Amino acid sequence: MKRTISYCLVYLATSVLLAGCNLIVFNPKGQVARDERDLIILATGLMLLVVIPVIVMMFVFAYRYRATNKKAKYSPRWASSHKIEAVVWGVPFLIICVLGWVTWETTHSLDPYRPLDSDTPPLNVQVVATDWKWLFIYPDLGIASVNELALPVNTPVSFTVTSDAAMTSFFIPALGGQIYAMAGMQTKLHLIANETGQFRGIAANYNGHGFSDMHFSTLSLTGADYEAWVNKVKSAPQKLDHASYAQLAKPSVAHRITYYSAVQERLFLDIVDKYEGMNKAPRAKDTQVQRNSDDTRADQQPSLLAEER
Structure with missing residues (x-):
């Protein structure tokens, strides 16, 4: 009896705790x-x-059909029932x-690769997972941020995701979807925020001792607030080029939110190309060599050439 009461109390306490989740x-x-x-x-x-x-x-x-129930029907010859x-x-x-x-x-x-149906043009965001932080590049705006993602409400967002470290998973539970970030590869994810607010984004795949602190804030903002956020980032003193990115990519835990007012062209593609091997984009000065290189890359990796153009 005491054990039964104890079990009931445990179940009740668990229910109360889960109710607050x-x-x-x-x-x-x-x-x-x-x-x-x-x-x-x-x-x-x-x-x-x-x-x-x-x-x-x-x-x-x-x-x-317990043993003590003598009134239960006993049918030893019963075989089957079509019903x-x-x-x-x-x-x-x-x-x-x-x-x-x-x-x-x-x-x-x-399908995470399927663009969302909307009359509003999508916002393009390039996502780079490093140890242990998230870099968000806005290629159409020429700005970037670390561990903070800002989105205009009711606007579809097209994410292109890669990794410059161990494989992990990009996940914003409040907005749905989850896509892996892998070195040398680009994955796609399309999301939309229909309410303003601040939502938590996480790394949903264990990737080292800094995993538990590899999260970011997702800000769903009104049009005016989003423009204000963009202007704040554009006024930041730091610029993101290959040298500053090399410092940023070094392993760090609980990295602070950082803004970059300018981003070096092709930085995202260069991060992908680091692991591409035969698909690595050459830096040829000769125009004909560059054209032949583009044709080769188009056959090997059409998405990269389309993204670059």
Whole structure:
């Protein structure tokens, strides 16, 4: 009896503690995150159609056919029931069919490489994961920031993600989506923030002792506030070139937020090219050699040439 009371108290305390948790995945702030939340709820609900009846029947059968129940029907010659077979096989079959259709539809609609449907042009952001900080380059604005990402609300954002260190994962739970950052590769992610606020971004893949401090602030701002943020970054004294980036890329833990008012051209592509090997972009002075090089790179890595142009 005492043990039962203790278990009940533990379960009650756990429930109270969990009630204070902020389940950010179920409190989305963007359309992609909202669609992913609905998918999780739908898939879980469909699976519970089987799980809950099985759990209930387990207790019912255990109670009804206990050894002390002499009134329970005993049928030693019972072999099969077409009705039971239809339910046992039919219900899971229907659930699998529905889940398969849902998976097909959402795999395409929630593809991280798929641009979001919007009348507003997307904001391009290049993301570089280093040990242990996040660098955000705004190629259209010529600015960059470290451990702080600012986005205009209701504007689709096209992320191009790479790594200059160990592989990790770029994840903003409130906005949905998660994509790996790998050295020498570019991955794509499209998100949108439909509410203003400050959201936490994290590295969702363990990559060393600074992993727990490798997070950043995502600011979803109104148009005026976003312009003010851009102007603040443009007034920063620091500029990001290969020399300053080399210092920035050195391992550091809990790096402070840093702004760069100018970014050297091709810096992001040069970071990718460090690990490209045969695809490394040459620095030829001769125009014909450069043209031949571009043709070769177009065959080997079309996305790089398109990004460069």
